[in-house]
Amino acid sequence: MAQGTNGGLALTLEFVFKDVVRIYDTDAQGIAHYASYYRFFTNTIERFMKDKVGIPYPNVNDELWFVIVETHAEYKRPLRVGDVITVTISPQRLSEKVIRFQFQILKEGEVTTTGYVDQVAINPKIWKAVNIPEEILKRILNL
Template structure:
């Protein structure tokens, strides 16, 4: 079952054509990811207290239909993959139940500038 993050498009997120600028989808994914982790009791601030950083390795997005100012939409976030060193999420952006974009991100955990294996408690929270 996906984690669902709900949001409304703000005017400043639109471009000269009046649609959401493509770069904002990655911000939306980050917001959804942050809320997912927070909902599981592990906000980004907790990672930082532990000397850990969540680092983005790859990101991609497919744009199917535009979003406009004041549109309400949902992001359905699902854990796609979890290995010893990396984890990946899938994102589906829906407006009125219709898919408007799809994205993926892949991450790792870094401590003192080096990639480390994902701590067991983090693995269980993600999984």
């Protein structure tokens, strides 16, 4: 796990995504609603997949989709409307079929949020898990 985390941190430095907290991300507590953070995570994966891996996300093609199987987030400091945030993404191979994306959200250099999103590769025609194609996996893991 420590090694995986190191690998993740190394990659983290290579891909960051800038986003902004918009009014619809917030709620009547005056802060970003907890489910909005998953939107920030999704935005970051989508951009990572397009820019670094060169594939559409999450529906790569008619025989390959990424489907979410687990999500987690810890909210350390609140975000507010207008906040400019930096999201770092660290992919980890959990199995031949499952990828974990770990995230940190930073505001003015401080970590406000951490979390991960696990996704399994499936063939949507039969709705069964499949191995992630070798060349896609390599690009995701920056190998």
